[in-house]
Amino acid sequence: MTGEPLALYVHWPFCVSKCPYCDFNSHVRASIDQDEWREALLADLAYEARLLPDRTLTSIFFGGGTPSLMEPATVAAVIDTATTYWTPSPDIEITLEANPNSVEAARFADLAVAGVNRLSLGLQSFDDEALEFLGRAHSAREGFRALEVAQRNFRRVSFDLIYALPRDTEDSWSATLAQALSLGTRHLSLYQLTIEPGTRFASMVGRHDFEPLDGDRAAALYELTDAMTSEAGMPAYEISNHARPGHESRHNLTYWRYGDYAGIGPGAHGRREGMRTVRHKKPENFLSALARNGNGIAEEAQLSPTEAGDEALVMGLRLAEGIDAQAIAGRFGLLSIVDWERVDRLVHSAHLTREGQRIAITSKGRLLLDAILGEIALPKPISAASEPMPELLALQEL
Ligand code: SF4
Numbered sequence: 001m002t003g004e005p006l007a008l009y010v011h012w013p014f015c016v017s018k019c020p021y022c023d024f025n026s027h028v029r030a031s032i033d034q035d036e037w038r039e040a041l042l043a044d045l046a047y048e049a050r051l052l053p054d055r056t057l058t059s060i061f062f063g064g065g066t067p068s069l070m071e072p073a074t075v076a077a078v079i080d081t082a083t084t085y086w087t088p089s090p091d092i093e094i095t096l097e098a099n100p101n102s103v104e105a106a107r108f109a110d111l112a113v114a115g116v117n118r119l120s121l122g123l124q125s126f127d128d129e130a131l132e133f134l135g136r137a138h139s140a141r142e143g144f145r146a147l148e149v150a151q152r153n154f155r156r157v158s159f160d161l162i163y164a165l166p167r168d169t170e171d172s173w174s175a176t177l178a179q180a181l182s183l184g185t186r187h188l189s190l191y192q193l194t195i196e197p198g199t200r201f202a203s204m205v206g207r208h209d210f211e212p213l214d215g216d217r218a219a220a221l222y223e224l225t226d227a228m229t230s231e232a233g234m235p236a237y238e239i240s241n242h243a244r245p246g247h248e249s250r251h252n253l254t255y256w257r258y259g260d261y262a263g264i265g266p267g268a269h270g271r272r273e274g275m276r277t278v279r280h281k282k283p284e285n286f287l288s289a290l291a292r293n294g295n296g297i298a299e300e301a302q303l304s305p306t307e308a309g310d311e312a313l314v315m316g317l318r319l320a321e322g323i324d325a326q327a328i329a330g331r332f333g334l335l336s337i338v339d340w341e342r343v344d345r346l347v348h349s350a351h352l353t354r355e356g357q358r359i360a361i362t363s364k365g366r367l368l369l370d371a372i373l374g375e376i377a378l379p380k381p382i383s384a385a386s387e388p389m390p391e392l393l394a395l396q397e398l
Pocket residue numbers: 014015017018019022023024026064065066099
């Protein structure tokens with residue numbers, strides 16, 4: 001290694017159609033000028049590279065949107081340029097998110113030649129009815145076929161499934177999960193369907209077109225997921241991510257362990273030496289900003305030590321390995337980032353574990369992560385600090 005580690009996130013903001021549950025920065029356009037976008041991403045990359053000299057590049061992640069719609073030549077240009085600006089680590093991880101329709105699967109071999117060495121496939125379901133409900137553009141058959149092509153072309157393949165759909169039961173989900181665990185990948189992302197404000201699903205729920213699964217049934221499916229994946233040797237290393245030991249997404253670990261990452265492309269977030277960066281979300285605004293300023297940045301802010309400590313806590317507690325709370329406090333010159341008395345209460349109620357200064361969330365606690373963070377984070381508003389949240393009080397009394 002020659003310098004401090006750095007990860008690179010590249011956002012490709014285009015999709016063929018908008019899925020009704022999606023609140024990612026994705027846009028549908030009649031045509032996309034690949035040359036213009038290649039130049040734009042390279043210019044945005046050059047800007048970040050000037051501000052982050054002498055780093056070791058440990059990972060690149062092409063996310064979206066649908067980055068499998070990028071021309072492999074564009075992907076290759078970004079990889080080649082990034083690994084010229086920064087020294088690639090010998091085991092650099094280069095992931096691309098892909099949709100499993102046949103047009104995109106036909107590009108997998110070229111993407112591997114471009115330098116991608118890990119594919120994250122958005123299968124979402126093995127059931128055609130569920131795929132139709134989710135507004136996906138592929139069938140279950142296409143999904144299996146794309147997985148086969150991916151496994152032929154990439155040494156590391158992960159896929160995503162969405163569960164806790166309105167009709168999901170413990171029986172149907174355990175059958176799906178058993179099938180998922182038999183498909184030979186060493187990493188799985190398993191997300192519960194959530195109804196995000198501003199999405200088509202949010203309007204449909206508002207019109208009572210369907211009822212989301214209730215919280216208790218969703219929690220039961222989460223517990224089932226936890227048990228089945230642990231039993232299969234692929235426990236959750238993060239709330240929704242499961243891997244065999246050693247096969248975790250190194251790129252995402254950089255986020256959760258609060259490392260630096262450059263984020264380029266529309267809507268990309270980055271963390272550059274204590275600075276939070278956010279790019280313009282709308283592709284056209286991003287291009288105008290780039291022409292005007294030589295970068296696509298919409299907002300840039302220096303994080304205060306308290307903000308940085310808080311973010312590191314929020315990110316780190318997502319991980320099963322947890323955090324060294326005092327090491328984080330020391331990194332940002334703070335006395336503490338948590339209220340240890342409250343931490344110990346939550347250890348007593350089996351929502352957290354503690355070994356010295358190291359704390360981690362338990363599987364029971366994961367279901368209440370947001371409430372737990374609100375409880376233990378320092379500083380907190382006086383009103384929030386005065387009484388534990390009722391949700392947690394109820395659990396502590398059990
Ligand atoms: S393919 Fe992914 S990013 Fe695109 S609309 Fe669907 S969920 Fe959103």
